[in-house]
Amino acid sequence: xxxxxxxxxxxxxxxxxxxxxxxxxxxxxxxxxxxxxxxxxxxxxxxxxxxxxxxxxxxxxxxxxxxxxxxxxxxxxxxxxxxxxxxxxxxxxxxxxxxxxxxxxxxxxxxxxxxxxxxxxxxxxxxxxxxxxxxxxxxxxxxxxxxxxxxxxxxxxxxxxxxxxxxxxxxxxxxxxxxxxxxxxxxxxxxxxxxxxxxxxxxxxxxxxxxxxx
Amino acid sequence: xxxxxxxxxxxxxxxxxxxxxxxxxxxxxxxxxxxxxxxxxxxxxxxxxxxxxxxxxxxxxxxxxxxxxxxxxxxxxxxxxxxxxxxxxxxxxxxxxxxxxxxxxxxxxxxxxxxxxxxxxxxxxxxxxxxxxxxxxxxxxxxxxxxxxxxxxxxxxxxxxxxxxxxxxxxxxxxxxxxxxxxxxxxxxxxxxxxxxxxxxxxxxxxxxxxxxx
DNA sequence: TAAAGTTTGTTGCAATTGCAACAAATATGT
DNA sequence: ACATATTTGTTGCAATTGCAACAAACTTTA
Numbered sequence: 001x002x003x004x005x006x007x008x009x010x011x012x013x014x015x016x017x018x019x020x021x022x023x024x025x026x027x028x029x030x031x032x033x034x035x036x037x038x039x040x041x042x043x044x045x046x047x048x049x050x051x052x053x054x055x056x057x058x059x060x061x062x063x064x065x066x067x068x069x070x071x072x073x074x075x076x077x078x079x080x081x082x083x084x085x086x087x088x089x090x091x092x093x094x095x096x097x098x099x100x101x102x103x104x105x106x107x108x109x110x111x112x113x114x115x116x117x118x119x120x121x122x123x124x125x126x127x128x129x130x131x132x133x134x135x136x137x138x139x140x141x142x143x144x145x146x147x148x149x150x151x152x153x154x155x156x157x158x159x160x161x162x163x164x165x166x167x168x169x170x171x172x173x174x175x176x177x178x179x180x181x182x183x184x185x186x187x188x189x190x191x192x193x194x195x196x197x198x199x200x201x202x203x204x205x206x207x208x209x210x211x212x213x214x
Numbered sequence: 215x216x217x218x219x220x221x222x223x224x225x226x227x228x229x230x231x232x233x234x235x236x237x238x239x240x241x242x243x244x245x246x247x248x249x250x251x252x253x254x255x256x257x258x259x260x261x262x263x264x265x266x267x268x269x270x271x272x273x274x275x276x277x278x279x280x281x282x283x284x285x286x287x288x289x290x291x292x293x294x295x296x297x298x299x300x301x302x303x304x305x306x307x308x309x310x311x312x313x314x315x316x317x318x319x320x321x322x323x324x325x326x327x328x329x330x331x332x333x334x335x336x337x338x339x340x341x342x343x344x345x346x347x348x349x350x351x352x353x354x355x356x357x358x359x360x361x362x363x364x365x366x367x368x369x370x371x372x373x374x375x376x377x378x379x380x381x382x383x384x385x386x387x388x389x390x391x392x393x394x395x396x397x398x399x400x401x402x403x404x405x406x407x408x409x410x411x412x413x414x415x416x417x418x419x420x421x422x423x424x425x426x427x428x
Numbered sequence: 429t430a431a432a433g434t435t436t437g438t439t440g441c442a443a444t445t446g447c448a449a450c451a452a453a454t455a456t457g458t
Numbered sequence: 459a460c461a462t463a464t465t466t467g468t469t470g471c472a473a474t475t476g477c478a479a480c481a482a483a484c485t486t487t488a
Contacts, residue, residue, distance in 0.1 A: 056353075056356070120334055123338070124337070124338075124341070127338070127341040127342070127345065130345055131341065131344055131345060131348065134345065134348040134349065134352060135348065137352050138348060138351050138352060138355065141352065141355035141356065141394070142355065142394045143394075144394065144395070144396075144444085144475075144476070145443095145444070145445090145476090146444080146445075171464095171465065171466090172465075172466065172467095173464090173465060173466080180355070180356045180357075180358065181358070181445080182445065182446045182447070183465095183466090184445095184446080184448090184467085184468080184469085185444080185445050185446060185447095187466075187467060187468080188444095188445090188467095188468085188469090189444090189445095191467090358445075358446070358474085358475095359446090359473095359474070359475090360474080360475075385434095385435065385436090386435075386436065386437095387434090387435060387436080395475080395476085396475065396476045396477070397435095397436090398437085398438080398439085398475095398476080398477080399474080399475050399476060399477095401437060401438075402437095402439090402474095402475090403474090403475095405437085405438090
């Protein structure tokens with residue numbers, strides 16, 4: 001199974017940070033909502049064990065996966081700054097989550113704290129990584145056509161892992177949600193792309209064929 | 215003219231930061247590209263005078279305005295982390311831009327620097343604001359229908375400025391680019407929404423009418 | 429102020445998409 | 459292993475959108 005590029009917090013980093021700010025560990029069962037007790041708390045969540053999704057549910061009840069979380073992934077409440085929609089983090093397996101209060105970083109932690117510098121750096125990296133992911137999503141959604149969204153998604157992911165073949169980290173249904181398109185329309189387009197000789201697909205593995213001739 | 219909510223760097227903040235890191239000032243003429251000399255330089259750009267746009271141009275040459283920059287706005291190279299697209303900052307009027315090298319922040323600046331703490335805070339705020347803006351854009355683009363995108367845009371902006379009336383900060387043509395929809399299709403939908411009694415529009419001013427009955 | 433360029437407004441038409449509905453295949457839970 | 463739930467695959471049809479093309483209004487520039 002391919003791993004998509006993703007910044008992870010190492011044990012060392014966690015140790016560094018726990019020397020500087022308060023870190024709490026909580027466990028969640030499959031399907032439970034991970035809500036870091038009230039979203040506006042400036043907490044960073046860190047997935048230590050298990051899988052979770054950041055999902056957005058709009059006024060009409062439509063769900064969309066914003067980001068798949070795997071061990072080492074972080075999420076912060078910056079994701080929850082939507083206006084009309086609700087953002088949740090939901091565990092897909094049993095999970096262990098660390099919550100890091102980064103309001104402390106700016107207030108409580110002494111400037112001459114031995115670990116402060118390193119931790120600020122980590123947090124800046126995390127925020128930057130979030131920005132990149134969100135930019136990629138905008139890149140994908142800016143195409144009106146499903147085919148272009150698929151190709152855009154593939155090229156982003158293939159650039160990350162340097163291959164011509166991708167195993168989706170989600171089901172086709174979730175893939176449609178991620179691309180913000182109708183599932184059956186996605187299905188139709190995938191089939192069409194196969195018959196057009198652009199891709200090949202076995203279940204969740206998609207291979208981009210050579211299309212140098214254009 | 216309404217101002218959309220936007221974090222600004224105050225003179226004080228600029229002064230604070232100039233005590234800590236190197237800040238360079240450059241001027242640009244209308245239509246010039248503001249490229250902070252090579253995009254991967256971890257520079258923050260700050261608009262002091264004039265207007266500029268962050269635009270994205272995809273492989274097919276389609277342009278999309280990501281963010282309108284006004285005096286006080288910042289932009290950073292996190293915006294330029296697209297894979298298949300190019301992101302530019304282009305001046306729309308004569309502009310004065312400050313460039314802040316924030317690579318220095320992590321390396322050169324001494325930890326006991328008097329201004330360090332305050333500046334880190336400013337930068338974290340800027341990154342967080344960027345995240346919010348990108349999330350709003352995703353929120354808008356996640357709707358397949360033009361009408362929903364318009365309504366989503368309006369409700370986000372109206373929440374910001376607490377009113378029922380919005381004066382677009384861009385032309386209708388740019389509005390279409392921002393929403394990633396065809397201009398004539400946007401036109402058509404705006405007209406339809408007017409005849410449906412949902413909005414009223416005079417030039418760039420859109421008023422959301424009461425639709426409590428649903 | 430005349431000319432050139434840009435934005436706005438409009439429309440017909442074809443392509444794409446969403447939606448609904450259903451059967452088949454998988455996965456899950458007891 | 460059985461029953462139930464979920465995901466996948468397929469299709470017809472209607473609605474929405476993009477595209478092309480053009481006229482009118484408005485800006486900019488010489």
